[in-house]
Amino acid sequence: MTTALSITKxxxxxxxxxxxxxxxxxxxxxxxxxxxxxxxSVAGLFLVLMERRVAAWxxxxxxxxxVGFQGLLQTMADALKLLSKELTGTVKADKFLYNLAxxxxxxxxxxxxxxxxxxxDFHAFDINIGIFFLIAxxxxxxxxxxxxxxxxxxxxxxxxxxxxxxxTISYELSIGLSLLTMVLITETLQLSEIVxxxxxxxxxxxxxxxxxxxxxxxxxxxTAETNRAPFDMAEAESELGAGFHTEYSGMKFAYFFLAEFIxxxxxxxxxxxxxxGGWLSPFGITESIPLLGxxxxxxxxxxxxxxxxxxxxxxxxxxxxxxxxxxxKYLLPINLVNIVIMAAxxxxxxxxxx
Amino acid sequence: xxxxxDIYNGIKTLLTGMRVTxxxxxxxxxxxxxxxxxxxxxxLKMFDRFRGEVIMPHDEENQHRCTGCQxxxxxxxxxxxxxxWDRGIDEETGKKKKKIDQFVxxxxxxxMCGLCIDVCPTDAIEWGQNxxxxxxxxxxxxxxxxxxxxxxxxxxxx
Numbered sequence: 001m002t003t004a005l006s007i008t009k010x011x012x013x014x015x016x017x018x019x020x021x022x023x024x025x026x027x028x029x030x031x032x033x034x035x036x037x038x039x040x041s042v043a044g045l046f047l048v049l050m051e052r053r054v055a056a057w058x059x060x061x062x063x064x065x066x067v068g069f070q071g072l073l074q075t076m077a078d079a080l081k082l083l084s085k086e087l088t089g090t091v092k093a094d095k096f097l098y099n100l101a102x103x104x105x106x107x108x109x110x111x112x113x114x115x116x117x118x119x120x121d122f123h124a125f126d127i128n129i130g131i132f133f134l135i136a137x138x139x140x141x142x143x144x145x146x147x148x149x150x151x152x153x154x155x156x157x158x159x160x161x162x163x164x165x166x167x168t169i170s171y172e173l174s175i176g177l178s179l180l181t182m183v184l185i186t187e188t189l190q191l192s193e194i195v196x197x198x199x200x201x202x203x204x205x206x207x208x209x210x211x212x213x214x215x216x217x218x219x220x221x222x223t224a225e226t227n228r229a230p231f232d233m234a235e236a237e238s239e240l241g242a243g244f245h246t247e248y249s250g251m252k253f254a255y256f257f258l259a260e261f262i263x264x265x266x267x268x269x270x271x272x273x274x275x276x277g278g279w280l281s282p283f284g285i286t287e288s289i290p291l292l293g294x295x296x297x298x299x300x301x302x303x304x305x306x307x308x309x310x311x312x313x314x315x316x317x318x319x320x321x322x323x324x325x326x327x328x329k330y331l332l333p334i335n336l337v338n339i340v341i342m343a344a345x346x347x348x349x350x351x352x353x354x
Numbered sequence: 355x356x357x358x359x360d361i362y363n364g365i366k367t368l369l370t371g372m373r374v375t376x377x378x379x380x381x382x383x384x385x386x387x388x389x390x391x392x393x394x395x396x397x398l399k400m401f402d403r404f405r406g407e408v409i410m411p412h413d414e415e416n417q418h419r420c421t422g423c424q425x426x427x428x429x430x431x432x433x434x435x436x437x438x439w440d441r442g443i444d445e446e447t448g449k450k451k452k453k454i455d456q457f458v459x460x461x462x463x464x465x466m467c468g469l470c471i472d473v474c475p476t477d478a479i480e481w482g483q484n485x486x487x488x489x490x491x492x493x494x495x496x497x498x499x500x501x502x503x504x505x506x507x508x509x510x511x512x
Contacts, residue, residue, distance in 0.1 A: 057382040058375050062390070314375040315368065330361065 008121075032124055040110055043265055044258040045075040050302075051261070051309055058313040085250040090153055093247065097151035102248070102255035104144030109262040112137045116269045117191050119279040119293030130191035131183065134270060135176050138225065141263065142168040145227075145234065145244050148256070152247035160243035163320060164227055164234035170327040171231075174221035177335040181214040181342045182207065182274050185351060195278040200353045202277040208352055210342040215275045217331055217338070222267035223308055224323070226260060230315040231323060268304035269297075276300045400483035405466040408435075408459055409482035410499040417507040418500055420478035422454040426470035434464045454500060461487060462495040476510050 011031075015024040049064070049071065056063025064071035089098060115130045117123040127133060142165055149161020185207050186194045197203070204211045224231040235243035245256045272278060278300075279293030286292040318326065345351060389398055400406065412418050422439045436458040444451040457479075471479055479499070489495060 054379075056388075057379050060378055060382050060387050062386050062388040310372060310375065310379075314371045334361075 036110065036113060036124060040113060040262060041079075041258070044261050045079060047261040047265060047305065048078075048257070049075045050305070054306065054309045055313055058310075079254060082254040083251055087250045087252060088247075090247050092153045094151035094153070097147050098247075099252075101144045101148035101151060102252045102259075104147060105141050105259040106144075106255045106262075108137050108141040108144065109259045109266060112266045113262065115191060116266065117195060117273065117278055118297055120192075120290040122294065123192060126190065126192050128188075128190045131179050131189045131194070131270075131274070134266075135172070135179065138175070138263070138266070139168065139172050141259065144259075145256075148248065149244040154247050156240040157244050157246045160234045160236070160240045160246070164244060166320070167224055167227065167231060167233055167323060170324060171221040171224040171331075174217055174327060174331045174335055175225055177332075177339060178214040178218040178221065179270070179274060181210060181335070181339050184339070184342050184346050185211075191273055191278075194274060195280060198277040198280055199284070202275065202280070204275045206351045206353060207342060207345065210338050210345055211275065213334065213338050214342070215271065217335055218271055218275070219304070219307065219311075221327075221331065222271065223311055224327075226263040226267055226308075228260070228264060228308065229312040230317050232317065233320055233323060236317075264305060264308055265301065268301045268308065271304050272297065272300035276304075400485060402483075403481075404483050404485070405468065405481050406484045407461055407482045407487065408464065408470065408479050408499070410457060410479050412501055412504055413507065416501055416504045418478060418504050419476045419507050419510045420454050420457060420500065421476055421506060421511055422452050423475065425473045425475065426479065429469040429473040431467065431469065432463045432465060434460050435470055436460070453506060457499040459497050459499050460495065461497060462492060478510075 012028065015028055018024075019027065052074075053063040053071070064074040067074040067077050089095070112134055114125040115123075115127065115133055117126070145164045145168075146161045149157040149159075149164075152158075182194075182203055183189060185203055186197045188194060188197070194203075198206070200206065204215055207214070227234045232243075235245075237243075240246070245253055248256065279290075279297040281287060281292065281296050286296070391398065410418050410420060422437060424437050424439070427435045427437050437454055438456040438458065439452055440455045441450045442453045443449070468481070471481065487495070
């Protein structure tokens, strides 16, 4: 136990010694929620900045570097500006749903963040159906997008939302099936145990060929799931205005925007946890210091986030029909065959273990 | 069997694209096109093709190449160029000869079309690379391109 982790234990003990049990657990939950909200906003702002700098470097530009050291405070300033802006709305909008939609999107991505293990014991909610929970939660986010498009009473927003719905529901299958392929090796859905299994080698090494195929499918489907380019059907500036969030302004727009980046982080975090050993260090070089797990976890996740940004600034966009062709004619059959291969690999004990 | 070759070609071409952009990403620090303008004002040099303004180069003896033929004035679609000319006595032959008094250039009316420079038979005027043209008074944009006391370079008319 390192100091940082024992601090949380001390706070836990102190809370339960000074208050009755019910109050103490509520206070503890609130504290954890606040910490996660902090992580959420900081990570979102950092990811927006990272996206802008990386995009600039891909396009031989420099990117924001004026506010703060190397532009570190740029997105903070943008968020403050968005906070101070007026929240406009349309007259004929369905006011209740219109106001509800951003919270659907942001709450679903926050809930997904809760089950991700940052390091050993730094894990807000370690349920035994972790992966199932993640798949289920990540498909709730699309309800917020659909609500936003529907309730703003705008044709273009509705078309954008419908496209997003089609896309997310289709690619949900690939995400689920590619994760299921890996569950065949781990034999558990609990994320902490999935990481434990990988102490004998990361799953992408253990499962070799089918694992690599599953990883590629997961990254493609994950990019589509977060509505990012090259799958950004929901936000087609030339066809639909801004897409499903055309009628949103100020902080409500920022919620959609932040949730998109947090979803990207979550997809990368799931990939890092399931395929690349989560907080485990390569070859166990820093196994004695659990706190460094956060570093390894973030390093792996940000590498995968960078990969998704690389996709975004390289590949041309797909049409809607091409998008569905890719999912139903290519990814899904490959995925089903891949599961059979993986089952055979596990059954014949062909996995690579160190 | 085109199904599998489609997948293979798809992955191959995508990786080719990623290699290209990856190369750009790695070299972007040196090859960035962005100029951080007010910071590098001292070292910023505009490229040769840049059309900033029309200038008339003079040599060390304060001589220009303009004969006062007024072709540029006729070519200009906006009336940007106004040549005020005069007749002077040529020292060699003793005859009367046309020469320019003032080459007036209204930068505020210029569209940088370049017709005057294309049409000039003696290459007397050319593009300058200055781009900081904002002034507080419009009159400052009316310029006389030939320097006071300058005269025609000998041999240009031959």
